[in-house]
Amino acid sequence: MISQDLLQSLVWLDYRLALLFTVFLPLVLLVWALFAKAEAASRLLIIYWRVASLLAITVYLLMGNLPIGFLAGLAGGILIPISLWFWVDLNEEINEQPKSGFKLAFTAWRWAVSLYCMLGVLTGLPFLQCGFSQTAFTTPFCQVWLQPAIGFHSFLHARYTTGFLGFIGIAGLVIYTLYLIYFVFVRLGKQGRSAIEQ
Numbered sequence: 001m002i003s004q005d006l007l008q009s010l011v012w013l014d015y016r017l018a019l020l021f022t023v024f025l026p027l028v029l030l031v032w033a034l035f036a037k038a039e040a041a042s043r044l045l046i047i048y049w050r051v052a053s054l055l056a057i058t059v060y061l062l063m064g065n066l067p068i069g070f071l072a073g074l075a076g077g078i079l080i081p082i083s084l085w086f087w088v089d090l091n092e093e094i095n096e097q098p099k100s101g102f103k104l105a106f107t108a109w110r111w112a113v114s115l116y117c118m119l120g121v122l123t124g125l126p127f128l129q130c131g132f133s134q135t136a137f138t139t140p141f142c143q144v145w146l147q148p149a150i151g152f153h154s155f156l157h158a159r160y161t162t163g164f165l166g167f168i169g170i171a172g173l174v175i176y177t178l179y180l181i182y183f184v185f186v187r188l189g190k191q192g193r194s195a196i197e198q
Helices: 004-036 039-063 068-085 088-096 101-132 146-156 162-191
Strands: none
Touching: 004 039, 004 101, 004 146, 039 068, 039 088, 039 101, 039 146, 039 162, 068 101, 068 162, 088 101
C-alpha cells in the first residue's frame, strides 16, 4: 500500500505534468503554428483546446468539492488522445509537411501528451471509486486529489466560494456534454473523420 505522503507527492507531480503537457506546451505550439502558417497543425490544436477544456472543467468541479470531477478528469484523459489522432485529413496533411523544427516539436508533443493521458487513465482507475461513492470521496485516498485544486482556488479565485466554483464547473460540464452529444450524433455522421466540414 502506498503511503499518504508519497501519494500526495505523486498527485502534485501529476498536476505539474498536466500543466506542462496540456496547457503550456500546446499554447506555445499553437502560437508557433500560427507564425509557421502550419494550417493543419493549427486546426488540430484548436480541436485539442476544445476537447481539453474538460480538464479545466474538472479543476472547477474539484474546487467545488464535487466527486464528479474524478469522472470528468478520466473522460478528459480518454478524449484528448482521440482528438489528436482521429482526423484522417489532418493526419495526412501533417505527415506530408516537410521536416522542420515545428513538425518535430509538434509530433513529439502529440505522442508525449497521448502517452501521458493514457498512463493517467490507467493510474486513475483505482480512484474511480472517488467519483461514485460519497464515503470513498471523503477518505484521505480521494481528498489528496483536491489539494492542488484547493491551491488553484486560493491563488485564482480566493474571493469566490467553493459552491460558486462548483456551479461554474457543473455549468461547464453540462455545456461540454451537450456539445459532445451534438458532435457524436450529428456532426460526426455528416463529416466522418474529416476535420473540415463537408
